[in-house]
Amino acid sequence: MRNWRRYILAVISAGYLFCFLIVPVIMSIKSGFYEDGRLTCFWLGRVFSDLATREGFINALLVAATTTAGVFVLAIPLAVIADKYDFRGKRLASAMLMVPMILPPFVGALAVRKLLAYQSGSVNLILHAIGLPKIDFLGSGFGGVVILEILHLYPIMYLNALAALGNVDPAMIESARSFGASGWRIFRKITLPLIRPGIFAGGTIVFIWSFTELGTPLMVGYEQVLPVQIFHGLNELDTSPKTFSMVFVMLSSAVGLYAIGKILFGKAAATSPRATAATAKRAGTATTIIIWFIFGLVTILAMMPHIGVVLLAFARRWSGTILPVSYTFEHFRGIFSQSITWNSIVNSLHYASLATVIDVIFGLIIAYLVIRAQIKGATILDSLAMMPLAVPGLVIAAGYVAMTAGGLLASIGPRFDPTLIIILAYSVRRLPYVVRSISAGLQQSPVALEEAARNVGAGPMKTTLRITIPLISANILAGAILAFSFAMLEVSDSLILAQTPQFYPITKAIYTLAGPADTVNLAAAMGTLGMMLLAGTLIIANLLLGKRLGAMFRV
Amino acid sequence: MLKHCIIAIGCVLLAILLVISVAGCKKKSNVDLVIISPHNKKIQTEFENAFRKWYKSRFGEDVKIEWRDVGGTTSITRFLLSQYTRANSSGIDLYFGGGAPDHKFLADNSITVRVVLPPQLLEKIPAVIGGIRQYDPAGRWYGAAMSCFGIIYNAKLLRANDLPIxxxxxDLASPAMYNRIAAADATQSGSARAAYEMIVQSSPSWQAGWAKLLKIFGNCKRFTSSASDIPTDVANGEILAGAAIDFYAYDQIAVSGKDLGFTIVRGATAFTPDPISMLRGAPHAQIAKRFIEFVLSRQGQCLWCLPPGEPMGPERYALYRQPVRRDVYEKYADKMLKPLVNPFTYSGNFRFDESKAAIRISRLWAPLMKAAAIDSAAQLHKAWKVIIDSGQPADLLKEFSRLPDDLADEQTALKTAKKLTDPKQRELITSKWQRFFRDKYNRIISRQGK
Structure with a gap:
């Protein structure tokens, strides 16, 4: 392909990212600082002088810090065990640990109030039955949010820690051992410093993720936290500039944390892909049983909320007992007979499939330009495409609200027909996954094949269609499936941008139905359906991508 | 090979999805009546079936009803507003259900239009109950059912804790309920605002009403964003009691069984109408008018309150709503669904002041509850505990229930409420309240042990 064509493609994809990622974010920041055409810092000041938003900000930081600490405690020992031992069924046990990653905590939260309630929650009823005192888990809601987020996010840390451990040169450990250091000392003095960059990278993701998480606190009912305050602000008829100032505070904190994470811990440590053979020990029967017990326990704990959702979806009567008293298929039938549920499924399919098409097109272009063409400014394009990973969904959604607040664009805003902005928001949010997936494919397929095609006279178009795309088709499909299934259960954009039920996607329908007593089971049935969809698509993506699926969730 | 199979399957699935999403465009069919409503499916089904039979027997024709679902009351109001800024008709005939404030608001914006009912029907509908108008004198909305606030409680857990119902x-303000109740957040829930207004109005004075409310908020374990969360929390045993709208409570009781109960406070309860109104530019105005007449007829009113299978009653579902017609309460007193009460006797001498309520509900309640309770929830909770533990001394109680100067009495509060329309003013005024309440609670907490 001639150079200028490449640059046209580059400009188009950069333009897409600029218009639908950068502009909305700038608009939303601007809305917090401009009032009646004048620049003002009044509202930004109010974010910190208002007791409620200040505490919301502090609470968000506390949730994030507690979640990150919890994730460290839970995931690192698991990763150390998995790195150190080979045991029967290791692959299965590791795969099981990943399951919570794919189960949206937003859906899990549906059952949390049922499971953890103080007097008649299932967990407390079990505690009571075995003679232990009941525990007030939920309190203000903080506990519930943190528990759910730890159980959702530990796989990220596990993957990062495991990868970092895999890169520790066993020779270093061998030499420490030959000098007589104990196992604990080796871990503290050699392993831990070496894997620090990896686990801190994971920690950064977990921290930002839980700091900006909207769906979980909203469903649990923990309202005094910044993302929920922003959400309520955006849902008001006239969004106050203060809400956009809150968005600015959230964005700058997230970006700041991300930058700190990159600067402090992003540097490559003295690790190299293992040169020597794997050092994993073969575990004996007793050890295998203990390991399985630990892995199984964590998995079951993490799946508890989702098991609760499934029970809720089948429950006919469940009140004041550990398990439902009677079961029914009624709620699943309800999904297809009620307009709000069925409509939302159709809407989600519509939004997610179109967003996926956009993602595949731009994913292909960007990956090609960055990996194959290696145009000037490729790194800029690449970082631009990766930016949605660092910009919280809430901020992007707020940007679309600001962008369509008035003027010509109001007719595609949340108050009228938000189909277009929802599709764009979904596509921008999930672009990084597609770019990464396709880039991985391009890196692995030999350039020589494309060069050979060009040598025998095929044009660039023909080469791309006949050689490159078939070679990386598995990666394209895997990226598309990931983008599609995440878009189907996208939370923050959906909750904010769809404000009338005829445009509700699945998640907003679940949120609306979760309140009233007579529809909460229907919401659980929808959630169960969503989890089945997500699990199914991820199994397919896993088969296509193999081990590289894990790389999607690393920095 | 496996990989190729998966790729092929994946492509087929994607293709199917695309087809579905394109086919998602709605098919149009002939309908004779379009109704927008926040009522649940059960209410829609029962009214549709009964109306179709009634219509067939009267006019010999079959009618087809289309229900538009755009969400709850607030969403519907927002939806209609946006529709009528662009066109003179929304293609919808009736707005059925939702709160009277929304119907009044739409009437004031000429989105709903006048409907004249036959005088023999109109005389059956009470104009005012307990100070609350049940239909618009200009005929732009008619109360089709009534709802009220009461207390939902978990009888089993109350017994287990040796507490009275x-x-x-x-009773909700009593120290025994400390950390055992919850309340809906007035900034999120319109019905919560109405409930708190009623608690204040049913008290001897503005100050006394607020003293009671602050104690109730002090007892609260948490504040929920939706009024419907309270019955759920009571059923789960997260809390033992809380204020709830009657039909949310009855729905929860129907789902959860007899451990739960619902109290309507005698003599301190306002019954507010759940109206029906005709929209401007209604495409099927004649049938729409007949639907309103049917809803207000004795037969239509019986659907709300009789058990399924009863003559005149619904076919399948018990709807648990309060009808508006006095003759229905009198004639069917013994057949009516158990928890429903007769509002004509239950409201007692209580007279609700709608004009005060209108201003306070729309402007004052949300920012005031935010400042007094939500923003300082932890401090309020703790301060109230200090007062309970020290035996509720008069000086502390007085301090606890003191209000900011610009809210000190009813008249001043109304004046202040009118200032809250400007966003910047509101921000400044309410931030002063926020400090006032926070400081007050902190002072009480610091007196602990002295």
């Missing part, structure tokens, strides 16, 4: 609003 709450019968009055004061």
């Amino acid at each position: 709450p019968r009055t609003w004061d």
